[in-house]
Amino acid sequence: MAATFEDDSSGIAVTFFLDLTDGRLIAATPPGPTQHKAILGPGEFLIGSQGYGAFSTSHYDADGTVLREWPTHTMPLVNHKGRIVGPEFENRTPSRSHFVALEPNGAVRKGPHLPGYYTSYPVLDSDGTAVFWRDGRLLAVTADLHARELHAAPDDQRNIMSRTLILEHGQIVFALDDELLLISGTGLSPMDAGPWPCDNGGLHGNPVLDAG
Template sequence: MIGARRIRMPGQVWGLAAPDAAGPVFVTSYAGKDLSTTVLAALDVTGEVLWRRTFDGHPGRPRVSADGSVWIAHGPTGAVLTELDATGSILCSIAPPHEPHESLGAFVVLPDGVCVSWLPAEGTPTVSKGRHARIARYESNGTSRWSTPAVLDKLSFPGCVEISVETNGEVRPSKPSTPQSIEASHWEPLLISGHRVAATFTDGGSGIAVTFFLDTATGQLVAASRPGPSHHKAIIGPGEFLIGSQGYGAFATARHDATGVVVQEWPTHAMLLIDRQGAIRGPEYENVLPTRSRFVGLADDGTVRAGPALSGFYTAYPALDRDGTAVFWRDGRLLAVDAGFRMHELFALEGDKRAVMSRILLLDQGQLAFALHDELFLLRSSGLGQLDSGVWPCADGGLHGNPVAYQ
């Protein structure tokens, strides 16, 4: 069993990222019970705090650029994007132009600017007629390059039901309806793979979502997915994405090609890992208790390889090393599943049931980092190798926490 250094952060952790395996580790969190302040901290791989900066606004995930700087979104509506270097000095801040009623849904950093998804309403229960979510791309100075509306209208899904009070609680299939609130997808809301953008928006009432596929250069809408309970997603190739569906009877993963067409499907939904050979694996994610989840592999022919059964429910998004071992936190234990789908325990906290957790980061010399609520764990001598060099070896596609590939 390996040991861990535990560092108390200022508040609940929202994201981890690093420029490379040597660190530093950038951590965003609340400022204690102040839910309207973001703390950005940098720690070295031993756990020593190098610096802290505070910003107004709800914290989100840090994004690290190709040159190692870190970006965060802040402000009352998250509409200010600030870049800092490894010493904590501010390099620039941009406020991309947007409408007063809009708030930021998600952003990613590009070599020459940023791509942003905007939500049509902030602090109101309904979406006003004629207002839609949208995706926009900006130059490094904040100048708009393109903007494309993402129209969610008349959403329905076969397994989604409504309860009629007038008929004494009768449960019946829901009718197609216009969303009353629109949210950025909780899981992987904005991905860019070469010449394609995949942006997912969700009806806040039903959880039914649509992924919009756009041309990265022009913003032209290429296609949109069928409405459904979209969950975990990943980049799998140039212009290609995996989109998982879970809920309302759905439990599947679909591969969409560069035209947005589904070219392969699997009867499972998982926290996906894709190695340098293109093999797909990960722990299943299903809202069912007691759990039926297993660690699975998704084969090219659409079949699913069933691995070890998993106890518990809440799961830290795993990381995959170059030897094919996946590591993740679940049910109070840090688990490793090797290339042969054999599972063993690396570390445990007896009785720990914390449900708020970060993704796993694999660092130099077998070190790894993850957070549980407001505690950062740094573990040494795990026996794990370097992070796999595939397109999606951990959440957000790599240590940078910036889901942009094939640029």
């Protein structure tokens, strides 16, 4: 497992790689401004760094070895084939962020530019379309990095956001401040079955509602 300890006053963190069978410490990352993380598969992790001049994502194995690196930091999504996509996340305005795909060779393929700043953590459907709220719009970005607008409220600048989830029949649900929004008629497929299709990943992070 990978467990992160962060000092809130500085934003500096260390991620520790542990053996679950005996709790043995295997390795640790260098201290740095760690941000978004994700699980790629058993014993494989994505760890993003953003701040103090850092803006990158690293792929670590269970031994704490860096296997690949990308010169960007995202809210990552990982599908059932291991493809990694997500909106770039940078503490900067005006926005320089794009929706991107992280290629296996360490390259970054850029999709649409993302104006604004605050972003709900996205969710990925089984066709490879990512959905998230940003700058007063609910956006869907397809597997080939083309964006379409599912809903717009340009005057809505609330900035306390939940993660985004897919419910039955392609319904999208997320929270803005103290309100829960449910968007229907999106044409989306069910949530992807990969290791990290939404924030916290998997069924334990995306509750299933019992219709009975």
